[in-house]
Amino acid sequence: MRVTVEPTYEMTKLLKMYSFEVEVADAATVADVVEKTKTKVGPEFDKLVRLAAVAVNGVLVSHQRGMKTRLADGDAIRFVKASAGG
Amino acid sequence: MIKGYAGRTLEVDLKNRTFAFKPLDEEIARLYIGGKGYGTRLLYDTTEAGIDPLGPDNPLIFATGPLNGSVAPQSNRFAVICKSPLTGGIGNATSGGSYAYGMKKAGIDILVCKNQSETPVRLEINGDKSEVAFIDASDLWGKGTYETQEILGKKKYHAVIGPAGENLVLFAGIVSNERIAARTGVGAVMGSKKLKAISVTGSRKLEMDDPEAFKEYTKTVRTLFRDHPVLGHSMEAYGTGAIVKTTNARGIIPTHNFKCGHFDNAMSLTGEYMADNTLVGTKSSCIHCPVTCGRQVDVQGHGTVKGPEYETLGLMGTNLEMPDIRKVQDWNYAADDMGMDTISLGAIISFTMELQERGMLQSGLNFGDPAGVTEMIHDIAHRHGLGNDLADGVKRMSAKYGGHEFAMHVKGLELSAYDPRGSFAQGVEYATTNRGGCHVQGGSMYMESVGPFTINPQNLKLKADIPIVQQNLACTINSMVLCIFTTYGMIPKAIHEMDPKSWQYRLAVTMFENSGPMFRLLTGLKGRPMMWWEKWLTYITGTTISSGHLQEIGGRIFNLERMYNLREGLTGRDDTLPPRMLYEPIFKHMKSGHPLDQLLPRYYKLRGWDGAGVPTRKTLDKLQVAV
Numbered sequence: 001m002r003v004t005v006e007p008t009y010e011m012t013k014l015l016k017m018y019s020f021e022v023e024v025a026d027a028a029t030v031a032d033v034v035e036k037t038k039t040k041v042g043p044e045f046d047k048l049v050r051l052a053a054v055a056v057n058g059v060l061v062s063h064q065r066g067m068k069t070r071l072a073d074g075d076a077i078r079f080v081k082a083s084a085g086g
Numbered sequence: 087m088i089k090g091y092a093g094r095t096l097e098v099d100l101k102n103r104t105f106a107f108k109p110l111d112e113e114i115a116r117l118y119i120g121g122k123g124y125g126t127r128l129l130y131d132t133t134e135a136g137i138d139p140l141g142p143d144n145p146l147i148f149a150t151g152p153l154n155g156s157v158a159p160q161s162n163r164f165a166v167i168c169k170s171p172l173t174g175g176i177g178n179a180t181s182g183g184s185y186a187y188g189m190k191k192a193g194i195d196i197l198v199c200k201n202q203s204e205t206p207v208r209l210e211i212n213g214d215k216s217e218v219a220f221i222d223a224s225d226l227w228g229k230g231t232y233e234t235q236e237i238l239g240k241k242k243y244h245a246v247i248g249p250a251g252e253n254l255v256l257f258a259g260i261v262s263n264e265r266i267a268a269r270t271g272v273g274a275v276m277g278s279k280k281l282k283a284i285s286v287t288g289s290r291k292l293e294m295d296d297p298e299a300f301k302e303y304t305k306t307v308r309t310l311f312r313d314h315p316v317l318g319h320s321m322e323a324y325g326t327g328a329i330v331k332t333t334n335a336r337g338i339i340p341t342h343n344f345k346c347g348h349f350d351n352a353m354s355l356t357g358e359y360m361a362d363n364t365l366v367g368t369k370s371s372c373i374h375c376p377v378t379c380g381r382q383v384d385v386q387g388h389g390t391v392k393g394p395e396y397e398t399l400g401l402m403g404t405n406l407e408m409p410d411i412r413k414v415q416d417w418n419y420a421a422d423d424m425g426m427d428t429i430s431l432g433a434i435i436s437f438t439m440e441l442q443e444r445g446m447l448q449s450g451l452n453f454g455d456p457a458g459v460t461e462m463i464h465d466i467a468h469r470h471g472l473g474n475d476l477a478d479g480v481k482r483m484s485a486k487y488g489g490h491e492f493a494m495h496v497k498g499l500e501l502s503a504y505d506p507r508g509s510f511a512q513g514v515e516y517a518t519t520n521r522g523g524c525h526v527q528g529g530s531m532y533m534e535s536v537g538p539f540t541i542n543p544q545n546l547k548l549k550a551d552i553p554i555v556q557q558n559l560a561c562t563i564n565s566m567v568l569c570i571f572t573t574y575g576m577i578p579k580a581i582h583e584m585d586p587k588s589w590q591y592r593l594a595v596t597m598f599e600n601s602g603p604m605f606r607l608l609t610g611l612k613g614r615p616m617m618w619w620e621k622w623l624t625y626i627t628g629t630t631i632s633s634g635h636l637q638e639i640g641g642r643i644f645n646l647e648r649m650y651n652l653r654e655g656l657t658g659r660d661d662t663l664p665p666r667m668l669y670e671p672i673f674k675h676m677k678s679g680h681p682l683d684q685l686l687p688r689y690y691k692l693r694g695w696d697g698a699g700v701p702t703r704k705t706l707d708k709l710q711v712a713v
Contacts, residue, residue, distance in 0.1 A: 053586035058337025082538035085326030
């Protein structure tokens with residue numbers, strides 16, 4: 001199945017793209033996608049991903065089953081940074 | 087006189103061109119602090135029910151608080167209070183800039199502008215001489231806020247309106263420097279009085295109970311702010327525009343008139359993108375504020391001006407499906423110069439685009455197409471053509487052209503750029519906030535969908551509790567008068583540095599989510615001051631202030647506002663959300679919209695209100711709300 005990944009702004013500078021698709025196995029979890037993204041971005045990814053939350057279709061994985069959250073075809077995985085203001 | 091206050095109010099009669107300095111009412115100051123709280127008390131006590139918001143009987147109250155005039159970071163805001171021409175209920179807005187500082191230097195806590203002038207007028211207030219000059223402002227009438235302030239000069243502190251206020255646009259604001267008291271149409275009330283500008287001067291110094299403790303502690307806070315991930319780092323680097331990426335990822339940034347919460351091309355509207363591509367010069371801040379949240383950009387033909395904030399990027403960017411940041415910067419400048427609220431402006435334009443899309447109105451405005459938007463902004467400000475209808479806001483537009491189900495307002499005030507279907511507590515806050523659908527009268531979204539420590543925004547846990555605590559706190563912040571951004575410093579650096587994917591984070595969030603009674607108990611405790619605003623108030627006024635004290639005072643202010651709204655004819659039926667928010671799902675897993683019907687009864691109960699949303703006598707007595 002295919003899922004869409006939207007990185008943080010800092011990640012996009014390494015990737016040179018604002019979003020991309022990843023092909024994963026049917027029973028894939030968020031952890032699998034993060035691992036795949038890591039290979040695409042390179043070693044700098046670890047530092048960037050540590051402080052970023054991950055959302056599946058807008059819902060943080062920390063409110064679901066964490067990195068073990070199962071994915072479905074067409075899901076959107078987005079890396080999220082905290083912010084404030086308004 | 088209580089320390090921290092100038093000790094006097096100024097009443098100006100614009101029709102008869104008279105003025106009077108009067109002593110500040112210390113009892114009101116003790117019960118309501120100042121700013122919004124004091125102003126609401128005055129409005130309630132000095133006006134009859136049912137007055138015309140744009141008539142002579144609606145006073146326009148400028149109010150400072152005990153922290154204004156000090157060098158405390160983020161203490162440079164003034165509040166404006168009146169009956170709102172947009173909602174028919176309580177109207178209020180706050181603004182940064184320098185005017186609040188000027189009022190306190192002039193030795194004025196509260197300025198009440200009564201009646202209406204027949205011709206354009208401006209006020210020059212010399213606080214040291216206790217003089218007020220009424221000056222003909224015909225030469226300024228019609229000019230934008232930038233040019234007006236330039237003509238008035240830099241030696242005084244100004245609050246001005248632009249053409250939108252003059253032409254009674256119902257979402258016109260009042261501008262100080264490049265900041266605006268934007269919401270609920272306070273600028274239209276100023277325009278109805280033919281009052282173009284107020285300029286103040288003076289050399290008073292703020293008296294404090296313990297100036298040494300204040301000075302030392304403020305140094306500590308400045309250091310804390312500089313090192314804080316949000317107030318020190320993110321705000322400085324990216325401004326409030328950093329939120330675009332966050333809310334877009336969480337699926338709650340308004341897109342296509344709130345039809346969805348994710349815009350594929352949002353990246354070019356982020357604070358990060360602006361930092362790399364469009365910012366010029368230095369960042370800007372309000373007077374004495376170390377949090378440089380303001381952006382500076384070049385707008386063709388106008389030089390370097392303030393760039394758009396998050397709300398503008400959301401309402402006039404993603405919501406209109408306009409990925410061109412330079413267009414949004416141009417529109418932001420035009421709105422600031424005309425003196426208009428960009429939240430309401432973006433909402434009314436997106437509403438008009440949806441009417442066009444559905445064939446209900448031919449306006450020439452289309453999603454994703456910038457053609458006609460600049461012209462429409464000016465038409466609204468001058469009430470030309472169709473702009474005359476848009477100038478009345480979304481609620482009135484939907485009454486005229488239809489589209490109630492996608493008219494994005496609460497109580498007549500257009501929604502901010504956080505979709506409540508992905509932020510349930512924020513939805514309760516929108517529905518119940520007295521001035522209408524706004525985010526800075528609480529800021530629940532920070533606890534559930536934007537900040538570094540966010541609970542699950544889509545279950546019912548704490549979703550009625552958080553808005554009450556946040557609304558009460560915001561009432562006091564807006565009465566001191568501080569910037570609401572100060573509350574974003576509450577979450578310490580250590581929390582920011584947690585991995586949000588870790589089991590420790592998940593555990594902490596789960597514990598917090600299930601802390602209902604404990605959460606209410608802890609925030610209501612009266613003890614020693616803990617947060618910086620509590621300590622500042624304590625050092626300045628000499629009265630010990632803690633979280634519990636502020637929750638009580640905030641509850642008093644909130645309930646007084648509520649009683650004002652009830653007196654003006656609003657009811658519990660107005661505590662609702664737009665039908666699109668209630669019935670249209672926005673996420674894959676949702677079957678419907680926001681579960682307001684499940685949360686509102688609990689909110690009323692926790693507030694001490696009856697089933698119809700009316701504060702009980704017991705609640706009013708407990709909070710000492712005299713009505």
